[in-house]
Amino acid sequence: MSPLAKLLEAALFAASRPLTFEELAALDPEAGEAAVRGALEEVQRAFATDDHGVELVEIAEGWQFLTRREYAEAVSRAGIAQRARRLSAAALEALAIVAYRQPVGRLEIEEIRGVDSGAVLDKLVERGLVEVVTRGDGLGRPLLYGTTPGFLEILGLRDLGELPRLEELSVALRPPAPAEPE
Amino acid sequence: MTASLVQNESGFVVELEQFSGPLDLLLHLIREDELDITDLPIAKVADQFLLVISELGLNQAADYLEMAARLLRLKVQMLLPRRIGDDEWEDPRAELVRRLLEYQQIRELVDWLARAAARRAEQFVRGYAPEPEPLPAAPLAIDLNDLLGAAERVIALIPEPILHRVVPRPLDVDGATARIQELLATREEFGWLDIVGERAGIVELLSAFIALLELARRGALSVGQPRAFAPIVIRRESPREAA
Numbered sequence: 001m002s003p004l005a006k007l008l009e010a011a012l013f014a015a016s017r018p019l020t021f022e023e024l025a026a027l028d029p030e031a032g033e034a035a036v037r038g039a040l041e042e043v044q045r046a047f048a049t050d051d052h053g054v055e056l057v058e059i060a061e062g063w064q065f066l067t068r069r070e071y072a073e074a075v076s077r078a079g080i081a082q083r084a085r086r087l088s089a090a091a092l093e094a095l096a097i098v099a100y101r102q103p104v105g106r107l108e109i110e111e112i113r114g115v116d117s118g119a120v121l122d123k124l125v126e127r128g129l130v131e132v133v134t135r136g137d138g139l140g141r142p143l144l145y146g147t148t149p150g151f152l153e154i155l156g157l158r159d160l161g162e163l164p165r166l167e168e169l170s171v172a173l174r175p176p177a178p179a180e181p182e
Numbered sequence: 183m184t185a186s187l188v189q190n191e192s193g194f195v196v197e198l199e200q201f202s203g204p205l206d207l208l209l210h211l212i213r214e215d216e217l218d219i220t221d222l223p224i225a226k227v228a229d230q231f232l233l234v235i236s237e238l239g240l241n242q243a244a245d246y247l248e249m250a251a252r253l254l255r256l257k258v259q260m261l262l263p264r265r266i267g268d269d270e271w272e273d274p275r276a277e278l279v280r281r282l283l284e285y286q287q288i289r290e291l292v293d294w295l296a297r298a299a300a301r302r303a304e305q306f307v308r309g310y311a312p313e314p315e316p317l318p319a320a321p322l323a324i325d326l327n328d329l330l331g332a333a334e335r336v337i338a339l340i341p342e343p344i345l346h347r348v349v350p351r352p353l354d355v356d357g358a359t360a361r362i363q364e365l366l367a368t369r370e371e372f373g374w375l376d377i378v379g380e381r382a383g384i385v386e387l388l389s390a391f392i393a394l395l396e397l398a399r400r401g402a403l404s405v406g407q408p409r410a411f412a413p414i415v416i417r418r419e420s421p422r423e424a425a
Contacts, residue, residue, distance in 0.1 A: 057305070066305035081310035083303040089202045089292060096291035112284055115203035115245045154352040155295060156302030160322075169290045 004031055005042040007151035012043070018062030018153065061159055084154060094120045097161060100152065103133045103144035123143065129154065132158060200238070204249035207234065212282070219282055222275055224260050228253035246379040252278070351385050358386070358393035366403060366418050374414040 001007070007027055012019060025036045040063060044056040047065075054065045075081050079112060087095065096115050097109045109117045124130040125145075133146035152159065201207040211230050212219055231253055240246045259274040271281075290387050356378070365372050378390045394416070397403050 013308070016307065054308075065308055069301075069304040072304040072306070075306060081306040084299070084314060085313055085316075086303075087207075087296070092292040092295050093202055093288055096288050096295055099295075100291065112281075112288060113203055114205040114249065114281070114285065154302060155298040156305070157298065164291065164294050166287070168262060169287055 001046055002039055003070055004028055004035060004039040005046070008036070008039050008044075009043050011062060012056065012065055015064070017062045018064040018149075020062045024063065027145045054119075057156070058158050059156055062149075088120075090115075090117075091124060094124060095147075095151070098124070098130050098145050099147050099160065102146035103137070104146075105136050105142040105144050107142065109145075139180070144175045201240075204231075205282060205406045206289070207231070207240075207246070208249065209282060209286060209289070219286075220279055222279065224253065224256045224275060228257045353385060353389045353392065355389050355392050355396070358389040359397065362390070362393055362397055362403070362416075365416075366397075369418070371415060371417045373416065377416070 007122060008024055011024065011027055021036070021040075023041065025031070025033060028036075031039070040056075046052075046054050052068075053071055054067050057064055059066070067081075072083065076083055087118045090113075093113050094109055097112050098104055101108060106121055109121065121130065125132070128148055128150040130145050130151065131148050132143045134144045136144050137142040147160070151157075157163065201210065208227070208231060211217075211221070211227060211234065214229075215226075217223060217227070230249075232250055234240075234305050235243075235246045235250060256274050256278065362377055365376060369376075374390075377394070378386055382390070394403075394405065398405050401419055404417050404419050405411075406417065408415065
């Protein structure tokens with residue numbers, strides 16, 4: 001590997017969170033953007049081909065080493081690491097609504113779900129998957145929520161663009177269009 | 183179909199695992215009977231919904247009750263007669279259908295998110311740290327005395343309402359006049375406190391004050407004060423001077 005690739009590998013190994021491209025590029029201010037990209041690919045390729053137990057994954061708008069899937073069972077059975085707890089259906093519903101409607105207030109989430117959602121939202125905030133991003137203009141200036149990088153991390157997404165597009169769902173529902181005059 | 187459901191003694195629904203809400207239950211019923219969501223047989227759905235929530239004990243949960251009421255209202259609205267070919271007629275079910283479709287879309291996304299999360303959970307990051315256990319709501323440990331004490335503290339904080347009870351308190355001006363005249367008979371000069379004493383009530387004070395003014399008006403005495411805030415001095419006047 002090139003010296004730059006090895007530098008990136010060291011930084012990615014040291015970090016316990018995904019490193020953004022900007023953070024990685026800042027490691028060597030001399031290197032251009034293209035060189036950093038090339039070096040990242042070099043690291044990724046090295047770990048993809050050389051029979052490693054870990055791989056370099058693009059996740060949550062950054063890069064991170066993750067263990068390979070095939071070792072999950074053995075590693076977790078040994079009690080060295082545990083799979084993340086599954087989210088409840090209620091939490092996932094609220095999460096889906098926040099992801100697609102952000103910034104969105106509690107009332108809108110409750111309208112769509114048809115149930116009180118305050119507690120579920122609090123839990124998502126507590127788990128760092130959702131955060132208050134702004135306040136609405138409505139009555140009482142309601143808190144509006146959006147997803148966090150932690151949301152992308154637990155789903156293994158690069159960015160929100162990787163979420164399914166609404167048109168791809170079997171029930172594609174678009175915001176109600178204004179009635180067309182006949 | 184089993185609902186994991188815990189009811190405490192008062193019948194309060196504390197946990198519902200089977201359905202994440204009334205819309206979820208409704209979708210379940212629709213799917214089970216393979217009903218057309220855009221042309222819902224409301225009467226049938228409403229009856230089934232009511233049956234299921236009472237079977238599952240959900241008929242105490244407000245969200246489910248609200249939906250039950252909505253369905254019953256729609257059922258009635260669908261029974262109302264309408265003219266054939268009435269273009270103005272708005273399907274009362276439209277709003278419910280829109281919400282159901284929207285919710286169905288969310289459920290699809292939920293499935294997608296759950297799959298993505300399960301797949302991601304197969305990989306570990308470096309420096310694994312166990313997730314903190316979700317904290318259960320702390321049980322309310324309290325005995326009767328604590329509760330009563332707390333209630334007392336709250337009640338103590340309630341400001342005492344200021345109530346005015348108006349009671350007639352007749353002034354005894356005649357009595358005060360007699361008392362002042364007694365003093366006049368024996369002393370040339372005396373003070374205000376000689377009339378009312380140290381612990382006079384408001385009624386005595388007022389009675390004495392009015393008597394004093396009245397006697398001063400009649401010229402039986404003069405009232406003076408050597409300097410500001412000094413004790414009031416009452417002096418006997420000769421009837422001759424007063425005339």
